[in-house]
Structures are given as structure tokens and as C-alpha cells.
Amino acid sequence: MRFTTRPTLQGTFGMVSSTHWLASQSAMAVLEGGGNAFDAAVAGAFVLHVAEPHLNGPAGEVPILLAPAGGAVRVLCGQGVAPAGASAAHYRGLGLDLVPGTGPLAAAVPGAFDAWLLLLRDHGTKPLDDVLAYAIGYAEHGHPPVERVGETVETVRELFETEWTSSAEVYLPGGRAPRPGEPLRNPALAATWKRLLAETAGAGDREARIDAAREVWRSGFIAEALVRQARRPTLDTSGARHTGTLTAADLAGWSATYEDPVTYDWNGWTLCKAGPWSQGPAFLQQLALLPPEPPVHGSADYVHLLIENCKLAMADREAWYGDAADVPLGTLLGAAYNAGRRALVGERASYELRPGSPDGREPRLSAHACRAAADPGEFDALGVGEPTVAKSSTSPVPGEPEVGEPEVGADGATRGDTCHLDVVDRWGNMVAATPSGGWLQSNPVVPELGFPLGTRLQMTWLEEGLPNTLTPGRRPRTTLTPSLALRDGEPVLAFGTPGGDQQDQWQLHFFLSLALRPAVRGGLDLQGAVDAPNWHNDSFPGSFYPRGMRPGSVTVESRTDPEVVAGLRRRGHDVTVGGAWSEGRLCAVARDPRTGILSAAANPRGMQGYAVGR
Secondary structure (H helix, E strand, C coil): CCCCCCCCEEECCEEEEECCHHHHHHHHHHHHCCCCHHHHHHHHHHHHHHHCCCCCCCCCEEEEEEECCCCCCEEEEECCCECCCCCHHHHHHCCCCCCCCCCHHHCCCCCHHHHHHHHHHHHCCCCHHHHHHHHHHHHHHCECCCHHHHHHHHHCHHHHHHCCHHHHHHHCHHHCCCCCCCCECCHHHHHHHHHHHHHCCCCCCHHHHHHHHHHHHHHCHHHHHHHHHHCCCEECCCCCEECCCCCHHHHHCCCCEEECCEEEEECCEEEEECCCCECHHHHHHHHHCCCCCCCCCCCHHHHHHHHHHHHHHHHHHHHHCCCCCCCCHHHHCCHHHHHHHHCCCCCCCCCCCCCCCHHHCCCCCCHHHHHHHHCHHHCCHHHCCCCECCCCCCCCCCCCCCCCCCCECCCCCEECCECCEEEEECCCCEEEECCECCCCCCCCECCCCCCECCCHHHHCECCCCCCCECCECCCCCECCCCEEEEECCEEEEEEECCCHHHHHHHHHHHHHHHHCCCCECCECCHHHHHHCCCEECCCCCCCCCCCCCCCCEEEEECCCCHHHHHHHHHCCCEEEEECCCCCCCCEEEEECCCCCCEEEEECCCCCCCEEEEC
């Protein structure tokens, strides 16, 4: 029997897994109160805004994969577009060659709030008051914050005290950063949601009330406050003060949308991801690159193969993925194309960025990506893998940082991350969502609202003609990538992780640990796959400012078999051995359609993710 930190939970009523126990238990409370998986997910999501403000917020973004019982899997896109004034030419005219990693210039149209409310309207059963009650309670009366909230605030203390003073009012009350065991309150956020409910109280039935709330977000007091904030000159990572491009028309003209997922069939599984405006298809490409008989799971040959396959998929992501161009996705996932790509994997680690030529088309990389590949040392390594957020000159976070949590570089820049939430209910409804953006370190708190704007536009390029060029009305290519998996056409597994560019690396390792290893207790070994030693590489341009890369790099947990580490080094990989529990923050829920048995597991890394259920 393999050691796991916790059991894989099993039951028949409902299961929730998220990156914070308060969100998990709030979502479970909704299930206990008769709500379905979609009601529960919305309640949990709004609690995540309160409990993990350093990792997400209402003005951030979220892709949601949903599988209604008996219905088709759908993608609900909560990734907002670039405002009408956010052109590459405008930003270059400001003297920029990259979109700043913080500040209003990096703000897309906020997407998370509308996506969650659309999910609630179309697939939920509970009134808006019911699902917001948990978040309002924690914001108004307080909750005990995890250590990372206060540590993150300390890294940006000087910035908050001298520049982003509205953020200091929320996160440095009386000059004190949040501390574990002391209630953290956000009365402005609680007041925002209470005013929203009051203004929509007479709107009509459940659905009409939700639509009225969406309208308040788009054109009411919330929209007005967001636009005012975007117009305030704000110090960002460029070292200058800029105003943003978000307008009232941008907010009024956008709403979340449904799409079909991109799917790939592998060994009896059907994997569902969001489209190439996300990095989701890179997960599917990694599956398509696998040979019919992979090496022994966990061996040096196996890890080497997955690392090299990831490099090829991520090189294609860099050359072909984005919302500003026609992406040749059918070819990129096709058997012939991947057979040719598979032949590029040799016995030695590659240090090159090698995008392919689907349908004979010549790949094009940004000039920045080419420079990063040629001279990785030119760009700050802090920008590899995960998002850069605010700058300050305060001292680093004490203690060893966990991958997937905010960290501090030598220049004082910190990086934020993301949340994840999965729910399955007794009726068979299933949802996977990866909320992110709008971190407390991304932009100043909007004083009237209690939360900041997001920074997802930093993932676009300012060079014309690329699939991910900053383009008005187009989505920035996001790293957010939840997953749903089917067997025989039935949804059986929802999973995902925070981690920026690492998300579809960690998720692939997790999924293959399930698919290639024996089951336990008659079901999938979810907790064993979550706990298994994980790794990642940074051999491609990072998606976040300042867009660095580390060719040939591999970071493994110290629990990795020493023979595997030695084998990787013999193959030429530049291996860094990290902390024992430093790679991956997976959440997962599952359902066996034959028996109705539900299961769940959550990541022990970071000491805050939990699964609950019965």
C-alpha cells in the first residue's frame, strides 16, 4: 500500500475539494442545505475571494468546466477581454515593450463575477442571498487568515503605505498585517455584496434577481467604482505611474459565455479542457505525444519523456495558442503531427524551444521569446512559471517558500497564484473551476468595493501579428486550466491546480498517476496521485511579467527517488531538488457511474487545501 497524507474520501451524498478549508466547508454546507454542485461551487468561490485574497478576487477571472447530470460537458468562460483602448500600439506608445505585471494597464475586463453568477442562474437552484451569505459573513465578521496572507502583505508593506494606500486600509489596519488566529475583516467587501443584494431585492424571481446583480456589476455602482479606479495613476512594475484603459462601455459590453470543450481520447478516457485561449490544449498535446507503451511509471525514463513532451507542447503553445488568431488545433492534436513531434524526443534533454509546423505553417515566436531562449539570464528568473505581482523593498518572506504561493525576489517583487475548486453532488452534477487574478498584490484595492482589479493582460505580447498579441476585444491567453475526464461518455473526474505555467504539468502527472497505477478501495487513488512526488520544468517563456525562461531546467521534490534524479542528470537535465512538498496543489473529485460512489482528495502542500464530503 502506498503512503498518503490523508485518505481518499468516499461517500454517496456529495464531495468538495478546494484550496482552502473554509471554501470547501461552505460549499459542503450548501449541499447539505439541498443545493446542487453548481450552487455549492458559487458559494465556495465567493468564500475563496475572502479567504485567499492573495490568490484571487471578484475582478479576476475563472474558466469553469461543468458537467450537468445527463448533459454535455461545457466550458463557461469567465476570462474577460482586452478593453477597446488596450491595443499593442497604445502600450508601445507609452514606451513599454511588455505589459506591466501590476497596475491598471494590465487589467482586462473583469470576468469572474459574471461567470459565477451565470453558472448560478443557469444551473443552480439557490437564491443569490443564500450563496453570498458565507462570503459576507467572513468578510464582515472576520476569519482566521492563513500565514501566507500576512506574509504576502508584509512583502508589499512599503508599497501599500506609500502608494496603494487603499490597500493598506484593508490589509494593514493600524499598521498590522493579518496574523493567524486574529480575525481578518474586509468590511468594504461585505458592504459591496450587501448593497448589491439590497439594490436587486425587488428584481423578481431567482433568475431575474441574478441578472439584475449582473447588471449592477456591468453598469451600476460597482462598474462606476471599477472605472474610477482604472483612471487613477498607479505605480506598476514598469516603475512608472499609469492609468488603465477600462471604460464603462467595456464593462457594459461583456458577459461570460458558454463554449464546447476541446477533447482528446486516450486509453479509454476522454479529457476535456478549455480552448486555446487557455493553455488547456497543452495538456491534451502531452497525452497525444505519449507512445503506445510509456516507460515504467515513475522511472527516470518516464520522467524524462514527460519533461521532453512538455517542452514540445509548450513550444507549440507559445507559437500557436491565443485568441487573436486562428489556432490549428485539429492538427496540433492529430496523430500524424504528434508522431512527427514524438520523434524529436531523444535520450538527452533538449535546451531548445522547438515549435512545430502544423499544416506546413511556419511557426512564429515573439522577439522577446526568442531573446529569452537565446539569453535566459537577460530576464529576471522571478518571472518564470508563476505570476509577478507587486513591488516593494521590504524583506523577503521568512522560511522556505512553497511553490504555488507568493514568493519574494531579490528586488522585492512578489508573485501571486491561483485557487481551485471541484464539486460533485449526489445527482451526478460535476464542476471544476480555477479562479485567479484580482490578487491583493495586483492592483490597489478599489476603496468603495474592497477588492482590486486584475492583471491578466500581462500575458499578452505587444508585438503585432502573434496569436497572443494584445488586441482589443480578445482574451489574453490564460494559464488557468481546470480539467474534466469522462469514461464511456460519463463524467467521472474533475481536477485542477494553481501554479501558472506549471498547472498542466502537475495535472498531467496527477492524471497519469491515476490512469497508470492500481486503484484503491474499488476506486481511483485520488489522494495517492495528489501526494505523489511531482516536478516541473521552465524550458519555455513564462506567461507572466517579465516573461523569463530556464532552458533545460527541472525542479523535483526531494522525495523523488535519488536514482531518478541521477538518471535525469545523466540525460542532461539541469535538476534542482526543491522542498519535499513543494510541487503541485491538486484538488480532485470523482464519481463512479456504476455505483454512484463519490470520492475526493486535496493537496497537503501549503497546509490549507481540504476535501470534505459524505
